[in-house]
Amino acid sequence: MLLTTFDALGEFDRIARRAFTPTRTGSVQPAAGIRMDAIRRPHEIELRFDLPGIDTDSLEVTVDRGVLSISARRSQEFGEDETPFIRQRVMGSFAHRVRLSDSVNADGIEAAYEGGVLTVRVPLQEKALPRKVEVRAAAPAVEAVSTEAAGAEEAGTEAAGTEETAAA
Numbered sequence: 001m002l003l004t005t006f007d008a009l010g011e012f013d014r015i016a017r018r019a020f021t022p023t024r025t026g027s028v029q030p031a032a033g034i035r036m037d038a039i040r041r042p043h044e045i046e047l048r049f050d051l052p053g054i055d056t057d058s059l060e061v062t063v064d065r066g067v068l069s070i071s072a073r074r075s076q077e078f079g080e081d082e083t084p085f086i087r088q089r090v091m092g093s094f095a096h097r098v099r100l101s102d103s104v105n106a107d108g109i110e111a112a113y114e115g116g117v118l119t120v121r122v123p124l125q126e127k128a129l130p131r132k133v134e135v136r137a138a139a140p141a142v143e144a145v146s147t148e149a150a151g152a153e154e155a156g157t158e159a160a161g162t163e164e165t166a167a168a
Contacts, residue, residue: 034049034050034070034072034094034095034096035049035050036048036050036096036098042130043123043124044121044122044124045104045121045122046119046120046121046122047068047098047119047120047121047122048117048119048120049070049096049117049118049119049120050116050117051072051094051113051116051117053089053116054072054073054074054113054118055073055074055075056113058072058073058074058075059071059072059111059118060072061109061111061120063100063106066099066100066101066106067097067098067099068099068100068109068120068122069095069096069097070096070097070098070118070120071093071094072093072094072095072118073092073093073094074089074090074091074092074094075091076091100122103125103127104122104124104125105122105123105124105125106122108122108123109121
C-alpha cells in the first residue's frame with residue numbers, strides 16, 4: 001500500500017507558481033507566500049508574518065522610502081540519498097512589502113522572530129496618536145443697553161410708584 005495525498009487547489013497553486021514564477025532563476029515568490037496580520041494598538045502597529053521553517057539568517061527586514069520590505073528564504077532540507085515523493089511545502093525565496101503611512105516612526109521599527117512568526121513593531125509618531133480636544137464654553141454675549149432705554153425704564157418705574165401711592 002502506498003501512502004498518497006492529493007490537494008487539488010494546492011496542486012493548482014503549485015503548478016501556477018511554477019509556471020509564472022521560475023524560482024530556479026532566483027526570482028521571488030508572490031506576496032501571497034507570506035501571510036500577515038496587522039494589529040493596531042494605542043501607540044504602535046504590530047505586524048505578524050507567518051514564516052515557519054525559515055532560518056533567521058535568511059530573514060531580512062528593511063525600510064526604504066516609506067516601504068517596509070520583508071524577505072526570507074527556505075532552502076531544501078534533503079540529503080543526497082533522499083528523494084521526496086510528496087512535496088507540499090514551498091521552498092525558495094519569499095517577499096512581502098507594506099507601504100507605511102507618514103504617521104509612523106520608521107526609525108523606531110523593531111523585529112523579532114520566534115516560533116515561526118516574525119513580529120514587526122511599528123511605533124506611531126506623536127502627531128498620529130489620538131488626543132482629546134478641549135471644548136471651552138463660549139463667552140456670554142454682552143448686550144449693550146442704550147442710555148435712552150435705561151432712562152425710559154426708570155421713568156416707568158417712578159410713574160408706577162406714584163400711581164400706587166395715589167391709589168392708596
